Structure formats: structure tokens, C-alpha cells
Amino acid sequence: MPPIETQISALLPALTTLRHELHQRPELGFEEYETQRRVTDYLRTLGYDPQPCAKTGVIADLNPGRGGRCVAxxxxxxxxxMQETTDLPYRSVLEGRAHKCGHDGHTAALLGTASILAEMREEIDxxxxxxxxxxxEGVDGGGARVMVEEAALDGVDEIYAFHNWPGFSRGVAHVCAGPIMASVHDLVFEIHGVGGHASQPQVTRDPVVAGAALITALQSVVSRNISATDAAVLSICTFQGGEANNVIPAHARLTGTLRTFDSDVAEQIVDRIRAICGGIAGGYDVRIEPEIEALYPVLINHADCAEAVREVACSILGPKNVTEEGLPLAAAEDFGRFTERVPGAYFFLGAGENADxxxxxxxxxDFDDQLLPMAMRLFVRLVENRVGLRP
Ligand SMILES: [Zn+2]
Ligand SMILES: [Zn+2]
Incomplete structure (x- = not known):
């Protein structure tokens, strides 16, 4: 078997082209039919037996039925x-769809890893x-939940994944034990009042004024109910109500998001939100229906697995290029659905050239193609360390 660096150099041109082709034809959540077909075809040529999972996902085992540990x-x-605004030669050709989170790169990196692992098949214990x-990206509660329901983790001992991150310097791995990304709750508040002529507010029950009071009151939850040592973000991001400047509407609607790093803190905040809705509704004589949906759980890295990533990253990138800085992030990710079930770790690979x-x-x-070889080395070394090689 050729050394891994020789394999990576040989794979990179075709892999980079594949990444650009995925970029050109992006697909939304649960609509990844073309991507699923390409991934399936690629894995078949390497001797895998890929199976569909969660409608448009794919799972494939390197050594099905072999004893020993299984790492996912x-x-x-x-x-x-969203719309792509770049003039890249491989920019999205599909209206209103763009690979703006780099999942095209994550897919290509895992396919490249699959290719190297296929060469090592007999060696891996x-x-x-x-x-x-x-x-x-959040369609219908996310794909991870469905994959777990469809037994994608059966027989898996540990799971790993990475995300590119331009906010961190290129070539630096960021990883920590414990919470690494936030939980998300979607918030929707329907406020029902009684509309009427703007000149006669006394005969209406104004949902706009109640909505304004609700936004202000919600700001007190994080500042007045949460300990200084806990962290949370509660943002109201839309406020809709009314169409004419002389009509008090009967209805207003607010939406927002709640992020925390601890499920108990999230629960406490949700209780406070409901209580505040009740108080504002009573005080302003309107009806407020809060719809609070737990979207993604906190993404918690298991200590052993985070340490494994740290060690492997130190050996490949050098200890000065491995850090906990900037973590946890208040962004969210449904990989936490996997690490709720089995130990695992998630890490970031810095992709930033500069602060801009x-x-x-x-x-x-755009995904930084220089991360492809880095991610492949890290994944392969993690497999060597966590599954082991035959003597
Ligand atoms: Zn994203
Ligand atoms: Zn992403």
C-alpha cells in the first residue's frame, strides 16, 4: 500500500473537482438525491455496499461483520x-440554493477518507x-434524528465529525471536552387581540403594544434569571403585525431563537418565557400563544473522544495549532443527536485567511479546498488510533 501522503496527492485533483461539482449543484435538506447518487456511486467503486438512510442520506461499512471496535x-x-453572489467558475447554477456552509467540502473529505480506508481494509482491526x-441545516428537525431512528448508530462505539470554520485561522484545529456548540429552541409567539380604528384604541386590544412589551420583558430572562456562570442568548428576530398605518391589527407574530450550553438552563429559560407570556397577556388583555420547539440539543464532546482528536491533531498539525480558543460556539449542529447516543467528538478546522x-x-x-488533505489525515489517524491496526 502506498504511503498515505502519496495516496492523498493522487486523490486530490479528482476530489477537488468533485467538491466543485457538488458546489455547482447544491441540494436542500432531504432533497439531496443527486448528491446521494454521487456518494453511492463513489463508494461502490471502492468496494463498499452503501445503503440509503434517512431518505437522502447514505451509510456504508468498511468491514461489515468484522469483530472489534466500530468508529463512525x-x-x-x-x-x-440562499443565493450565491461569487463569480467562482463552479458557482451554484441553481436559483436560491448555495453551499454556504461548506457541506460540499465535508462530503468530499469523507469520500477521500473512504478511499484511503478502502486501501487499508485488511489492516484495520x-x-x-x-x-x-x-x-x-434544520429542515424538519434535521437529518441526524432520522438517521438515529433508522439505526445508523447500531454497533457504533464512537463517532467523529468536523466543520470548517473561517472564523479560526487556517490549519488550526479547535476542540474541547464538554459543550462545544449550543442547543437551539425556535420561538414563535402568536399574539391575538382585537383590532380597530387607530383613532379609537380604547375599543381595541392592541397586539402590537403587547408584542413590544413582550420583547422588552423577555430581555430580562437572561439578565435577571440566569446565573453569571451560565450562558444563554435569547434573540427576538422578527416582529410582524398590521398592514395600514391607521388600523390597529387583531394579530401580531414574533419569532426568535434561544441558545444555551446546558439543558437545565434551557428548561429554566423556557419556564420563564411561558410565565412572562402569561403575565403580559393578562396585563395587556390579549391572548399569547408561545410555540417553543426544541430543535437541536447541546453538542457535548465526550472527554476521551475530544482527547483523542486533540492528540491526533497535535501529531499532524503540531501542538501550537491545536486549541480550545473560541469554544464553545453559540451556533448549533444536530451532531449532538449522535453524541447523545454514543461517545463522540466534533471539532473545527480553521479556514480563515484573515479577519475578513x-x-x-x-x-x-466558499469551502477552503486546502482543508481536504488535512481532514483526510485527521480522520484516517483517528481510525488508526480508535479502531486499531492488526498486528
Ligand atoms: Zn450551516
Ligand atoms: Zn454547516
């Missing part, structure tokens, strides 16, 4: 519902499950 590696595949997940590098979800963002 996961990549997400979906794009975002156990199994590796490759998990290509649909719908990470467009971040994930920015219209000018």
Missing part, C-alpha cells in the same frame, strides 16, 4: 436556501461506518 465518521451534505447525513474571510452562511463564503 460523519459528513453533512445539504446546502442553504474492526469496522468504520461512513455516515453521509442529509438536512443538517467570509464566514459560514455568508453569500461570498
Amino acid at each position: 465518521l460523519r459528513a453533512d451534505m445539504d446546502c442553504l436556501p 474492526g469496522n468504520v461506518r461512513l455516515i453521509f447525513q442529509p438536512a443538517e 474571510s467570509p464566514g459560514c452562511h455568508h453569500p461570498d463564503f
Whole structure:
């Protein structure tokens, strides 16, 4: 078997082209049919027997049925519902769809890893499950939950994944034990009052004024109910109500998001939100229906697995390029659905050239192809360390 660096050099041109082709034809959550077909075809040529999972996802085992440990590696595949503004030669050709989180790169990196692992098949003293997940960006509660329901983790001992992150310097791995990304609750508040002429507010029950009071009152939850040693973010991001400047509407609607790093803190905040809705509704004589949906749990890295990532990253990137700085992030990720079930760790690979590098979800963002070889080395070394090689 050729050394891993020789294999990576040989794989990179085709892998980079594949990444650009995925970028050009991005697909939204649970609609990744073309991506699923490409991943399946690629894995078949390497001798895997890939199976569909969670509608548009794919799972494949390196050594099905072999004893020993099983480590899963996961990549997400979906794009975002946004317009690409770059003039890249491989920019998205599909209206309102763009790979602006780099999941095209995560998919390509895991396919490259699959290729190297296929060469090592006999040498590896156990199994590796490759998990290509649909719908990470939040469609219908996310793809990870469905994959877990469809037994994608059966027989898996540990799971790992990475995300590119332009906010961190290129070539630096960021990893920590414990919470690494936040939980998310979606918040919707429907406020029902009685509309009427703007000149006669006394015969209405104004949902706009009640909504304004609700926004202000909600700001007190994090500042007045949460300990200084806990962290949470509660943001109200939309406020809709009314259409004419002389009509008090009968209805207003607020939406927002809640992020925390601890499920008990989240529960406490949700209780306070409900109590405040009741208080404002009584005080302003309107009806408030809060719809609070727990979207993604806190992503918690298991200590052993985070340490394994740290050791492997230190050996590949050098200890000065491995850090906990900037963690945890208040962004969220449904990989936490996997680490709720089995031990695992999630890490970031810095992709930033400078402070102005467009971040994930920015219209000018593009995945940094220089991360492909780095991610492949890290994944392969993790497999060697956590599954083991035959003597
Ligand atoms: Zn994203
Ligand atoms: Zn992402």
C-alpha cells in the first residue's frame, strides 16, 4: 500500500473537482438525491455496499461483520436556501440554493477518507461506518434524528465529525471536552387581540403594544434569571403585525431563537418565557400563544473522544495549532443527536485567511479546498488510533 501522503496527492485533483461539482449543484435538506447518487456511486467503486438512510442520506461499512471496535465518521451534505453572489467558475447554477456552509467540502473529505480506508481494509482491526447525513441545516428537525431512528448508530462505539470554520485561522484545529456548540429552541409567539380604528384604541386590544412589551420583558430572562456562570442568548428576530398605518391589527407574530450550553438552563429559560407570556397577556388583555420547539440539543464532546482528536491533531498539525480558543460556539449542529447516543467528538478546522474571510452562511463564503488533505489525515489517524491496526 502506498504511503498515505502519496495516496492523498493522487486523490486530490479528482476530489477537488468533485467538491466543485457538488458546489455547482447544491441540494436542500432531504432533497439531496443527486448528491446521494454521487456518494453511492463513489463508494461502490471502492468496494463498499452503501445503503440509503434517512431518505437522502447514505451509510456504508468498511468491514461489515468484522469483530472489534466500530468508529463512525460523519459528513453533512445539504446546502442553504440562499443565493450565491461569487463569480467562482463552479458557482451554484441553481436559483436560491448555495453551499454556504461548506457541506460540499465535508462530503468530499469523507469520500477521500473512504478511499484511503478502502486501501487499508485488511489492516484495520474492526469496522468504520461512513455516515453521509442529509438536512443538517434544520429542515424538519434535521437529518441526524432520522438517521438515529433508522439505526445508523447500531454497533457504533464512537463517532467523529468536523466543520470548517473561517472564523479560526487556517490549519488550526479547535476542540474541547464538554459543550462545544449550543442547543437551539425556535420561538414563535402568536399574539391575538382585537383590532380597530387607530383613532379609537380604547375599543381595541392592541397586539402590537403587547408584542413590544413582550420583547422588552423577555430581555430580562437572561439578565435577571440566569446565573453569571451560565450562558444563554435569547434573540427576538422578527416582529410582524398590521398592514395600514391607521388600523390597529387583531394579530401580531414574533419569532426568535434561544441558545444555551446546558439543558437545565434551557428548561429554566423556557419556564420563564411561558410565565412572562402569561403575565403580559393578562396585563395587556390579549391572548399569547408561545410555540417553543426544541430543535437541536447541546453538542457535548465526550472527554476521551475530544482527547483523542486533540492528540491526533497535535501529531499532524503540531501542538501550537491545536486549541480550545473560541469554544464553545453559540451556533448549533444536530451532531449532538449522535453524541447523545454514543461517545463522540466534533471539532473545527480553521479556514480563515484573515479577519475578513467570509464566514459560514455568508453569500461570498466558499469551502477552503486546502482543508481536504488535512481532514483526510485527521480522520484516517483517528481510525488508526480508535479502531486499531492488526498486528
Ligand atoms: Zn450551516
Ligand atoms: Zn454547516
